[in-house]
Amino acid sequence: QVQLLESGGGVVQPGGSLRLSCAASGFIFSDYTMYWVRQPPGKGLEWVAIISYDGNNKNYAGSVRGRFAVSRDNSQNTLYLQMNSLSAEDTAVYFCASSSSFYSSLDFWGQGTLVTVSS
């Protein structure tokens, strides 16, 4: 069955960096567009980034553009999110999710990893 397992979350100081990973299994990872979505504590969902199946097309929410970078390694079935210049507003649970295309729904979600930005 489809499994998405995020890792790399933790506590980081303001201005710091963190790299999240999402290990995929149970489907042909290289065929799927992948998303990062975040959820601040007690709040709603916010789309963060999207990357096409081959990594050639990427897009970001305005709130993270220029600070975050999404990438993937199809040989390792892994999705990444490099987060730089972190601030308290980036504190959230970060979910990875799969989609059949750049313009399709988010079919499967991981359980999320918590990022806390605090001094």
Add this chain to the structure above:
Amino acid sequence: EIVLTQSPGTLSLSPGERATLSCRASQNIRSGSLAWYQQRPGQAPRLLIYGASSRATGIPDRFSGSGSGTDFTLTISRLEPEDSAVYYCQQYGSTPKTFGQGTKVEI
């Protein structure tokens, strides 16, 4: 950017009742590219409806979606206790891929 506004904020109903959730877009959503997700407490979101009205695999038929253009509806025909959750709509037809703020259903 397409802004999605969900209403009501909270819906309190009894088992067996019908729930009607609304999602209104600030611009036309092309090709009905709207999805609904369910998020139970402490869990990841789960896809319920895509393409405005198609049920995802394994979703009970008491969940149905309808609408087009800027007005969309999720209907839960006979509420069960496990339907207690927050429900989000999302448009994926254009970037940014925005979400609504959610509707909490209490049973």
